[in-house]
Ligand SMILES: Nc1ncnc2c1ncn2[C@@H]1O[C@H](COP(=O)(O)OP(=O)(O)OP(=O)(O)O)[C@@H](O)[C@H]1O
């Protein structure tokens with residue numbers, strides 16, 4: 001059974017029951033009050049009449065007695081009969097006409113009491129027989145029978161209004177419970193639909209229940225839950241795609257690098273091969289030969305170390321990165337080179353830079369590479385300025401050096417893998433920087449003027 005049907009059924013049943021029992025008790029009260037009143041009236045009429053006929057009875061003047069009885073009978077229209085018995089217990093005067101009901105004397109004998117009342121179930125309906133002593137100390141009794149016609153009429157009237165009242169209450173109960181159930185089940189149905197929507201994974205939607213009561217409170221909580229689910233879901237998706245993006249970038253970088261790697265390794269290996277070839281024919285090695293071998297092996301080592309360092313990077317871990325702390329870490333990693341080359345670093349980072357979403361180790365790598373390039377651009381010492389600021393979408397870190405600058409003819413090549421102008425460089429630094437920044441949704445670019453220095457700028461999307 002649906003909730004709505006249950007509510008209608010229950011409310012109507014309660015309403016009908018309440019009305020039914022109320023009317024029943026009202027009816028009982030009315031009947032009792034009416035009977036009380038009837039008895040009082042009967043007793044009073046019988047008492048008065050008994051006083052009136054007492055003398056006649058004493059004188060055995062039964063015709064006068066009968067006259068008195070008839071007078072009262074005429075006056076009171078709900079009195080069915082009146083009769084008086086004499087000392088011998090025989091009916092001496094009555095209003096029955098010809099036929100006196102048999103056994104009437106046994107119906108309600110007063111005996112030793114001063115009065116007696118009895119409800120008689122007769123052919124003419126219920127009659128209340130009120131019997132009183134005509135005068136104290138005698139056996140003579142006066143009885144009058146009062147019909148309960150009026151009472152029956154009243155009861156009938158009560159019954160008449162009871163039926164339409166019950167019908168009216170039933171009808172209004174049904175209507176009220178219908179409205180009530182609608183008020184309750186309508187938002188409930190909305191909630192049911194809403195849970196289906198959430199079940200389908202459509203988070204962030206709202207259930208529209210504009211009530212200020214508990215149902216409204218429930219709706220607000222539901223909406224909050226939906227928003228929270230949406231946020232969590234978005235974060236999960238973001239992390240997932242981000243990780244995949246980084247992985248894809250990394251693979252493509254490795255792909256790009258591998259080709260160059262083979263090429264780059266070929267040069268020192270050819271040199272080594274030639275030297276060893278020469279040793280085979282003339283086995284005495286000069287100091288100069290040993291130096292060359294060492295240099296070429298170091299070159300191979302540097303290239304492979306850097307390549308493996310990048311390729312071996314563990315799983316990406318996307319976190320909220322505080323760029324101030326991160327650049328500080330990169331500077332501390334480069335501290336040895338900075339000191340060795342007599343370089344002074346000036347920092348001007350905005351204190352409350354918003355966080356960036358990304359992989360800590362990779363981003364650290366970006367700033368370390370840029371700092372090392374700046375340091376290597378000023379072998380005789382100098383200044384590095386590092387500043388950080390933000391706009392409403394990106395945070396921007398600028399690393400400026402006062403080195404020799406990048407000559408205009410090689411500016412388009414510095415991001416290429418293995419492009420280097422340095423004796424011991426691998427040329428992988430900037431290409432890795434470029435790929436990491438790009439995979440974080442950012443950009444890296446530079447400005448350089450020969451002789452005046454270079455400014456590298458890294459822009460990363462804000463994580464908030
Ligand atoms: N701050 C800079 N000032 C002047 N030239 C720079 C600067 N940064 C990069 N370059 C130029 O760009 C080239 C490529 O840089 P990249 O970092 O990719 O390789 P590298 O520094 O030569 O080698 P590695 O980074 O492996 O040590 C450098 O050899 C250098 O010529």
Ligand SMILES: [Mg+2]
Pocket residue numbers: 369372373429430
């Ligand atoms: Mg470099």
